[in-house]
Amino acid sequence: MPNPPSLDRALMQHLAELARLHISPERMPILRQRLERILAGFSALQGVITAASTPIAEASPRPLREDRASEPLPVATVLANAPESAGSSFLVPRVIDA
Amino acid sequence: MTSAAPTTAAAIARAVAAGTTSAAEVLAASLHRIAALEPTLHAFVEVWADRAQAAAGRIDRDRAAGVPLGPLAGVPIAVKDNLVLAGEQASAGSRMLAGYRSPFTATVLERLEAAGAVLVGRTNMDEFGMGSTTETSAHGPTRNPFGNNLVPGGSSGGSAVAVAADYCPLAIGSDTGGSVRQPAALCGVSGLKPGWGRVSRSGLIAYASSLDCIGAMARSVEDLALWLDLAAGPDAADPTSGPAAPPVSASLTTRGDLRGLRIGVPWELNGPGLDDDVARCKDEALATAASLGAEIVDCSLPAVAHAVATYYLIATAEAASNLARYDGVRYGLRRDGLGRLDVMTTRSRSAGFGDEVQLRILLGTFASSHGWSEGFHDRARALRAQLRADFAQAFARCDLLLSPTSPVPAFPLGSSNDDPLTMYLCDALTVPASLAGLPALSLPFGATTDGRPVGMQFTAAAQREDLLLQVGHVLQRHTDHHLRRALP
Numbered sequence: 001m002p003n004p005p006s007l008d009r010a011l012m013q014h015l016a017e018l019a020r021l022h023i024s025p026e027r028m029p030i031l032r033q034r035l036e037r038i039l040a041g042f043s044a045l046q047g048v049i050t051a052a053s054t055p056i057a058e059a060s061p062r063p064l065r066e067d068r069a070s071e072p073l074p075v076a077t078v079l080a081n082a083p084e085s086a087g088s089s090f091l092v093p094r095v096i097d098a
Numbered sequence: 099m100t101s102a103a104p105t106t107a108a109a110i111a112r113a114v115a116a117g118t119t120s121a122a123e124v125l126a127a128s129l130h131r132i133a134a135l136e137p138t139l140h141a142f143v144e145v146w147a148d149r150a151q152a153a154a155g156r157i158d159r160d161r162a163a164g165v166p167l168g169p170l171a172g173v174p175i176a177v178k179d180n181l182v183l184a185g186e187q188a189s190a191g192s193r194m195l196a197g198y199r200s201p202f203t204a205t206v207l208e209r210l211e212a213a214g215a216v217l218v219g220r221t222n223m224d225e226f227g228m229g230s231t232t233e234t235s236a237h238g239p240t241r242n243p244f245g246n247n248l249v250p251g252g253s254s255g256g257s258a259v260a261v262a263a264d265y266c267p268l269a270i271g272s273d274t275g276g277s278v279r280q281p282a283a284l285c286g287v288s289g290l291k292p293g294w295g296r297v298s299r300s301g302l303i304a305y306a307s308s309l310d311c312i313g314a315m316a317r318s319v320e321d322l323a324l325w326l327d328l329a330a331g332p333d334a335a336d337p338t339s340g341p342a343a344p345p346v347s348a349s350l351t352t353r354g355d356l357r358g359l360r361i362g363v364p365w366e367l368n369g370p371g372l373d374d375d376v377a378r379c380k381d382e383a384l385a386t387a388a389s390l391g392a393e394i395v396d397c398s399l400p401a402v403a404h405a406v407a408t409y410y411l412i413a414t415a416e417a418a419s420n421l422a423r424y425d426g427v428r429y430g431l432r433r434d435g436l437g438r439l440d441v442m443t444t445r446s447r448s449a450g451f452g453d454e455v456q457l458r459i460l461l462g463t464f465a466s467s468h469g470w471s472e473g474f475h476d477r478a479r480a481l482r483a484q485l486r487a488d489f490a491q492a493f494a495r496c497d498l499l500l501s502p503t504s505p506v507p508a509f510p511l512g513s514s515n516d517d518p519l520t521m522y523l524c525d526a527l528t529v530p531a532s533l534a535g536l537p538a539l540s541l542p543f544g545a546t547t548d549g550r551p552v553g554m555q556f557t558a559a560a561q562r563e564d565l566l567l568q569v570g571h572v573l574q575r576h577t578d579h580h581l582r583r584a585l586p
Contacts, residue, residue: 005470012460019418019463020425020440021456022448034457034518035464039474041519042407046473050401050484065337077201083432090427093439 005039007032107173107267107321111214114172117161121154121172125216128174132218132265135585138246141259143179143237144187145219150174153216169324171214176260176269179220180227180303181312183207190303191225191235191253194430194450204301205333206270206312213328218266221256225452226421227274227305229253230524231514232281234454239511242285243584244550248508251281254315258285261315262584268316268325274305275409276503276528278313279540283503283553286542288570288580289315290322293560294535295340297326298333306416307338309409309532317580319541319570323347326563346564353568355576357391362496366402367527373506379544379552380502386543387500390576397492397499401485402530406522408485409529411478414462421459424450457518486534493559498569501527503540503553527555537563539570542579551582 005011012032016023023031075088084091113119129147136142157172177183180190182200189195207217224234232240232255240255242248243263250259254271258281261269271278273291282289291313302312314325327345361384368380388394401408426432426446433449435442451459465474492499505527514521531538536557543554558566574580 005464007464015460015463015467018467019456019459020422020444020447021451021459022444023456031457031460035461037517038410038461038519038522039464042411042474045404045407045411045477045481048404048477048481050480065334068334073201078428080201081198081429083426083430092427093435093437093442095439 005036007036007039105264105267106318107170107316108318108324110173110267111167111169111171114157114161115167121157121216122151124172125150125154125174125218128218128265131263135263135265138241139243139259139263140238140240141221141256141263141265142176142219143189143191143222143256146186146217149186150216150218153211157214157216168212168214169328170210173215173268174218174266175210175215176219176221176257176266177207177217178254178257178269178271179223180272181207181270182301182303183217186220188220188303189236190227191223191237192450192452192455193236194424194447195303196236196431198429200301202301205298205335206329207301209328210270221254221260221269223256224253224277225455226303226417227253227272227277228417228454228458230276230280230521231511232256233511233515234452236452241511242508244286244508247510248550249284249511251284251504251508253277253281255281258282258287258289258315261285261287261317264583264585268314268321271313271315272302272305273311273313273532274309274413275532276525278315279503279528279538279553279555280525282315282540283542283555284508284551286545286551286553286582286584287315287317288319288322288542289313289540290326290563290567291531291538292326292330292563293340293537295338296343296537296563297329298331298336298339300333300335304420306413307420308416309413311532319539319567319574320350322539323350323567323571326567343561344564346567349564350567350571353572355390356387356569356572359392359498359569360496361387361392361394362397362492362499363394364397364399364402364492364499364501366399367499367501367530371505371526372502373546375546376502376505376507376552380500380554383500383543383554386573386577390572395496397496399485399488399492399530401481401488404481405485405530405533406526408478408481409525409533410461410522411465411474412482412533414458415466415475416462418459418462418466421451421455454518482533485530489530489534489536489559497558497565499557501555503527503555507546507550507552531555531557536560537566539566541570541573542582543577544579545582
C-alpha cells in the first residue's frame with residue numbers, strides 16, 4: 001500500500017493538466033497543503049481489511065433500460081447557450097492545422 | 099405569510115381547493131415576506147415573481163371554471179439552483195453557468211407543476227453542491243434565520259432558509275452526502291433524502307452520480323410525504339430511477355405510537371465528537387421514542403469509521419468526471435484561448451470554478467489516477483461495499499437507525515473556510531446513508547442552550563420511506579419541535 005503521498009510540484013502540475021486547470025504559482029502551495037492534509041486524514045483507509053467481497057461503484061444496481069430513440073432538442077435551442085456558434089455548429093478554435 | 103394563513107403545503111392546497119383563500123393571495127403573502135427578509139437572509143439567487151404570478155392566476159381561473167385542482171394547487175415552492183426549468187436560468191451556484199438558460203425542465207419540477215405547485219424562485223447553494231455551509235456559492239453566502247452570523251448549512255442552504263423563514267412551506271434540494279438533511283437540521287426544519295433512484299434526477303445538474311438524490315424540506319412530515327408521492331416513480335429520462343412504489347401519504351397515519359418498533363442506535367454515529375447540546379437532544383429524542391413504545395437497541399456499523407474518507411474519494415472522483423463537461427464549448431463560461439482549444443478550455447475552467455470546486459476536482463483526479471487509484475479510489479469502493487453490508491446486518495435487527503444529523507449545530511460564517519478536512523468531518527453522520535443509497539429523514543428535535551436548532555436523523559432500509567415518514571409523523575403529533583420558528 002502506498003504511504004500518504006507527498007504532492008511535489010511535478011505531481012501537482014500533472015494533476016492540474018489532467019483536470020484542465022491552471023493553478024497560479026501563488027495558489028499552488030495553498031492547494032498543495034490542503035490536499036496533503038486531506039490525504040493524510042484519509043490514508044488510514046488504506047490499511048483497512050474489508051470482508052465484503054466485491055467493491056461497488058453504485059448505491060444500488062439498476063438494470064439497463066431498453067434503448068429507445070427519441071426526438072432530440074432543436075439545433076437552435078441547443079445553440080442558444082453556446083458561447084460562440086456558426087450556422088448549426090459550435091465554434092471553437094482551430095484544432096487541425098490547415 | 100401572516101400567522102392566520104395556512105402554513106403547510108397540505109393546508110394551503112386544501113384552502114385553495116375550498117376557496118377559503120386563492121393561489122394569488124398565498125403567493126402575494128409569500129412574495130411579501132421574501133421582499134421583507136431577503137436583504138438579510140439571501141436565500142434566493144432569483145425570484146420568479148412573474149412566472150409564479152402567472153401560475154397562481156391559472157390555478158385560480160381553473161378553480162373558478164370548475165377544473166379539478168392538483169394536490170399542490172397554489173403551494174409556493176422554492177427550487178435549488180441546480181434543478182433546471184425550461185427558459186429559466188440555473189447556475190448551480192457557479193460562475194461557470196452564469197447566464198445559462200435550460201432548454202428543458204427537470205422531471206421533478208414538471209411533476210410538481212402538474213400537481214399545481216407555484217415555483218417561486220431558485221435558491222442559493224454551495225457551488226455544484228460542494229460545501230456544507232452555502233459559503234462556496236458564487237452568489238455570496240446565505241444566512242441562518244436563527245442568527246444572521248450563522249451558516250444555514252449546505253449545500254441546500256437557500257432551500258432550508260426558504261422554509262425556516264416561512265417564505266414557502268416546501269422547498270426542493272439535492273442531497274449527495276447530506277445536503278438536504280444537514281441544512282434542514284441547522285435551520286430547524288424537516289428534510290427527506292429518499293433512497294437513491296426513488297426520484298428521477300433528469301434535470302439535476304450532476305455532482306456525484308452514484309450518490310446524488312433529489313430531496314425536500316418542509317415544516318411537516320405530512321408535506322414531505324405529499325411531495326414524495328408526487329415526485330417519485332420511474333422516469334424514462336433517468337435510467338437510474340427505480341420502479342414505482344406504493345404511495346406513502348395513504349399510510350402516514352397508520353401508527354398511533356411507536357409500539358413494536360425497534361430503533362437501533364449505532365454507537366459510531368452517537369459517540370464522542372458530538373457537541374454537548376447535540377448529545378443531550380439525542381438522549382431526549384431516544385427518551386421520547388421510548389415513551390411512545392419504541393424499543394431502543396444498541397448496534398454497530400464498523401465501516402462508518404472510514405465513511406468520510408470513503409465518501410470524499412468516491413464523490414470527488416465522480417465530480418472530476420462529471421465536471422469535465424464544462425469545457426467552454428457548448429455552454430457555460432468561455433475565456434479566450436489565444437487560438438488554441440486546450441488553452442481555451444483550461445482558462446475557462448480556471449475562471450469559472452471556485453476554489454473548493456477546483457480543490458475537489460484535483461482530489462478526485464488524484465484519487466482515480468494511475469498509480470494512486472488502487473490505494474484510494476479502489477479502497478473506497480471496497481469500504482462502500484462493507485458499509486452496505488454493515489447496514490444490512492443492522493436492519494436485520496432494527497427497523498430504523500437513529501443518530502444526530504450533524505455533530506454540531508449552526509456555527510459562525512467564515513469559521514470553516516481555511517480547513518477543508520474539518521468541514522468534511524461535519525458530514526460524518528450523513529454520508530453513511532448516502533454511500534449505502536438509503537432513505538433518511540432529519541427532524542428538528544430540540545435546541546442548544548442558546549437557541550440554535552438541533553436535528554435528529556432517522557435512517558431506514560431500502561424502499562422504506564413509508565416507515566420513515568410514519569414514524570416522523572407520530573413524533574410530530576406528540577412533540578412540537580417542528581413548530582418552533584426563528585422569526586415572528
